[in-house]
Amino acid sequence: MSAELLRKMRFVQGCVAKKELVPTLTHFKIEKGRIQGFNGNMALSVPIDFDVDCKPKAVPLVNAIAKCKDTIQLGMTKTGRLSVKSGKFRTYIECVEGHSAHLEPEGQVVDIDGEAMLEALAHLEPFIGNDAARPWTNGIFFSGRSVYATNNVIVAEYWLGEPFPVNIIVPRSAVKELLRIKDVPTRFQMSQNSLTVHYEDGKWMRTNLIDDEWPSKVTELLAVSGNPVTIPEEFFEGVDAMKPFVDKFNRIVFEPGLMRTHQKESGEGSSYELEWLISKSTFSLPMLQKLEGIAQKLDLTMYPSPCLWYGAKVRGLIVGMHWLEGEI
Structure with missing residues (x-):
């Protein structure tokens, strides 16, 4: 019992708040045979074999259950603490009473292909932004038959x-x-501000949604034509070889037959020969690496305009950088 109980507690502990800004959010909510963790934005809940309804502090309870080797006995003390006893071991866990900020699933239940959703998330997660000024970039946008993500350098669409x-x-x-x-x-449950994802074993995850508009002009950028060609394995091998030698801007320079990190006559950096390269361009090396395993075709000849790329059920654009000083 203790191993399964501990596994479930650790599962929901990932959504327990780390700071005491709202004290109840550092506690589990255990009620009617379910345990929930909530950090103010996201909640996890799972069925649990726990016959005491309470709101115990999460970290001490997980630590206590980890020490239990025999049958676990639970009960509330007169002082409002949770008693945990197993064999010769006993401890008491602080609890809070009254209303808590924990939330439940709400909204309309909708049908969706869960496998397709996970596949889309796996493809687009590398391209999610982190921009406080553009909150809409900090997530993945679902719209009709397409899913989008952008980090302001790469924009991607998954079908x-x-x-x-x-x-x-x-x-x-x-x-x-x-x-x-x-x-x-x-199955999924939708409200105006939240999404709840339900699983076969009874667990669920609820998240607040980003309350912002995805600009239509971003998706319209993808309505361009180009001539992407198959990316050889050597391309990403060369990019990886350049990584330790880039300048402070993380630039990698392409020209016919060669990629390099610095000006030719500078005596710095490194280079890698590759016949597949047929035009001049400059990119952020870390951004190019995000395409590995996802992009299968790429058109670098579109530089200095954003360059079109394609993968399995996915397409996108990557924006280059300015050419090296003195070589424009």
């Missing part, structure tokens, strides 16, 4: 196949959690 029932922006934290869980969702 779902079946249309998503509503337009929503799922925040980065929830995307990472869904990918961490890995299980395929069985």
